[in-house]
Amino acid sequence: MEKGTTPITRESGALHATAFLRLDSSGNVLRSPCELCTARDYSVCRHITGKDFEQLFPHGPHVQIRKAGTTIFLQGEPFGSVFIVQNGWLLVHKLFEDGRRQIIRFVLPGDLIGFEGNEVEGMSYSAEAITDVALCGIRYSLFFKTCAASPQLAMNFATTVTREALAAWNHVGALGQQRAQGRVANLLLDLHHRVVARCGTEPAAIQLPINQIHIASATGLTSVHVCRTLKQMRQVGLLEFRKGQLVLLDTERLAEIAQLDPAVPLDGLQKMN
């Protein structure tokens, strides 16, 4: 996480800010620093707000630290706690019989995790810490009770989940209709946006704690093919990605490949293997 020095006004920040814009009585956007992550403006954060946070933990937050690689919950387990991530990255994935896995989403500081299931069937997915993480947990029963007593918290929860659903639907679109470059572009752009929204500046390079294997299981490709795809994208000057360091070189074109239709050859981009 990097510290911000200027207020966030770029669209990359606004992308995720939308759902948390708060208006004061005269209709102006309320801005205040976030208590949960380092963002200067909590409207850019992707999480239940600091106020909700106080409500959930009236006697102060109960933070727990987990080492990188730790399993937070396993699919099939009983429905337990909801966590707010204070620090570090996690991933949620679905495990298959033969050991393959589909990464469902990456979870960044400020995000909520642990609602991936229900009381009857238990957790539908597993979660794992990618880096060391600091989690702020609350029993689901208490969380639910607190929500039921506070429409504001309940609506913030609903908004958070809606945002996750939108992200998931986007993911469905990418996996269903796009080829390797499009899927990778989608993922990296999304992560880039989410990371940049947390720093005040737009750094040339950002650090992602993931490797090609992560990219592979998130995009439904093999790591071998992710390697080839990244090579292509590097060669045509789209981006750099080495040791988790990501540099977007041609954001325009990347956005085209990600949002529009990458299956139609974009004049000479393809075929450079």
Next chain:
Amino acid sequence: MEKGTTPITRESGALHATAFLRLDSSGNVLRSPCELCTARDYSVCRHITGKDFEQLFPHGPHVQIRKAGTTIFLQGEPFGSVFIVQNGWLLVHKLFEDGRRQIIRFVLPGDLIGFEGNEVEGMSYSAEAITDVALCGIRYSLFFKTCAASPQLAMNFATTVTREALAAWNHVGALGQQRAQGRVANLLLDLHHRVVARCGTEPAAIQLPINQIHIASATGLTSVHVCRTLKQMRQVGLLEFRKGQLVLLDTERLAEIAQLDPAVPLDGLQKMN
């Protein structure tokens, strides 16, 4: 929609009932007929409950009818109304530049539709009526206000959205890790469950108002290949699907193919082209 005559106790019903189970003061499950669809027991329905419904429409529901094929909203449009589907099927899809589309989800009676976007960016997806539909709409602003005043409604909304997110993540898993048979099995089993949950009995054949082209754009395959895949599945006795009439012949094996790992050859199922 068919009328139920017996209380729903099968697991196929229970699958979707989980989130709406209500307990009375002594912890027993509350059961009552649903005012929205024909289910005998509203705990099996996938929608905001009848009580919420009254809250949303204190002067009676404002039902509107739309013809099959009608667009309900288009991606990019301003964020408008939330609808509860009373009758008929809809689909939500993402449109791509070249006319291809990814079906994000099918929407059945009792489901909520219209929250696929936010106030700032507008709708992220388009929705279209597959059959003639009856929709019960409410302006998003009013819906939001009502939710903010009622934690119960807000939580039911959150629960509804959570269920959609879980379905979406499942969809991601299928598109990312499964081959044609697995994707088709996933889709058809899901639709079968949802339809059967609405009738009291388990009919041998159910009617789906979709064709192979729908299946194709929901699974990320071409309609040509869906045809081939259905042929394979028919030939090995997994299911029948003709003119929208679906018969599951080997639910066990279908569930294996759908839930477990269909990329690993299941002794002799594959290769029958």
Next chain:
DNA sequence: CGTTTGGTTGACACGGGTCAAAAGGGGTGG
């Protein structure tokens, strides 16, 4: 140092896409 883990590359196989054509309805108008 050897060991492990992740990245890179090449050869080859195969699932599914693409293109094209034909076969079946179902509807409509003559």
Next chain:
DNA sequence: CCACCCCTTTTGACCCGTGTCAACCAAACG
């Protein structure tokens, strides 16, 4: 009743993107 059209399903031939397998390399690590 037939002719015609439109739309969906079906089938075949062929191609290409991606998976698979295997080898090798570089960096990190004990």
